[in-house]
Structure formats: structure tokens, C-alpha cells
Amino acid sequence: MSAGVRPPAVRFLGGLGALCAFAALGQVVSGVLPLPLPGSVVGLLLLWGALSAGWVRLPWVEDTADGLLGVLSLLFVPATVGVVAFLGAGWAWPVWLLILTAGALVGGGVAGLSAQALARRADDA
Known part of the structure; x- marks a missing residue:
């Protein structure tokens, strides 16, 4: 070697x-x-x-x-096991799903607006 x-x-x-x-x-x-x-x-x-x-x-x-x-x-297996362990959380799930959905929409919106701003800046340069 x-x-x-x-x-x-x-x-x-x-x-x-x-x-x-x-x-x-x-x-x-x-x-x-x-x-x-x-x-x-x-x-x-x-x-x-x-x-x-x-x-x-x-x-x-x-x-x-x-x-x-x-x-x-x-x-991701431990995270999945954690989710399965809390399947019986009852009414907490709709609240968590609402929070996750809102977060995804806000994050996607911010990412889209940032991409548009950067694209405009690149076109102007």
C-alpha cells in the first residue's frame, strides 16, 4: 500500500x-x-x-x-416512534397540525418572496 x-x-x-x-x-x-x-x-x-x-x-x-x-x-426512526407514542394525545393533534401547517405556509411564503426579491435583484444587476 x-x-x-x-x-x-x-x-x-x-x-x-x-x-x-x-x-x-x-x-x-x-x-x-x-x-x-x-x-x-x-x-x-x-x-x-x-x-x-x-x-x-x-x-x-x-x-x-x-x-x-x-x-x-x-x-428518523426514533422520531417516528415518538409520534406513535403520542397518538392518543386526543385534542392536541388538531392544534399541532394547525401549527405545523401554518408554519409550513409561512416558511414557504417567506422563501417564495425571498426568491422573487433575489431574482429581481439579479435581473437588475
């Missing part, structure tokens, strides 16, 4: 370590600074910045990220 080639398991573990390190760093930054963002989002922003700056190279984390995306549906 040449010096520059690492086995797939080593590449995966190295990428997982990098992703976990950015997630942990995001938790620390979110806990120290009064940011209105969860630590996981801060960690992703830090990873994005590190990738953009060239401090982290995409091949270092790409295989791991692709592998995690491949099992993403399994990561």
Missing part, C-alpha cells in the same frame, strides 16, 4: 471524527455565545466555513457524509 492511500475504514473514521469534532465545536460555541441557533447548526456553519477556507478538504469528509446520508431514513 502506498503512503498516500488509506483504507476505506480509516477514511470513514477520519471523516466521522471530523464531523463529530465540528458538531461538538458547534455545541460549545452555541453554549458560550448567545446565539439563537442550535449547536448542530452552528457546527454545520463552522464546517462550511472550514471547507470554504480550505482548512478542511471535501475528500476528507465526503465518503463519511455520503455514508450517513445513505442511512438517513434510519435516523
Whole structure:
């Protein structure tokens, strides 16, 4: 084996370590600074910045990220089990469905208006 080639398991573990390190760093930054963002989002922003700056190279984390995306549906199993556990919540469900629908409509509306504004700005430039 040449010096520059690492086995797939080593590449995966190295990428997982990098992703976990950015997630942990995001938790620390979110806990120290009064940011209105969860630590996981801060960690992703830090990873994005590190990738953009060239401090982290995409091949270092790409295989791991692709592998995690491949099992993403399994990561939703606990959330689904939680929803099923509260199926007997009775009248709380219509309220939650109303809130979720309103949130989706407001979010979609804001996204649409933002896209229109950006498209107009791009056309004017």
C-alpha cells in the first residue's frame, strides 16, 4: 500500500471524527455565545466555513457524509416512534397540525418572496 492511500475504514473514521469534532465545536460555541441557533447548526456553519477556507478538504469528509446520508431514513426512526407514542394525545393533534401547517405556509411564503426579491435583484444587476 502506498503512503498516500488509506483504507476505506480509516477514511470513514477520519471523516466521522471530523464531523463529530465540528458538531461538538458547534455545541460549545452555541453554549458560550448567545446565539439563537442550535449547536448542530452552528457546527454545520463552522464546517462550511472550514471547507470554504480550505482548512478542511471535501475528500476528507465526503465518503463519511455520503455514508450517513445513505442511512438517513434510519435516523428518523426514533422520531417516528415518538409520534406513535403520542397518538392518543386526543385534542392536541388538531392544534399541532394547525401549527405545523401554518408554519409550513409561512416558511414557504417567506422563501417564495425571498426568491422573487433575489431574482429581481439579479435581473437588475
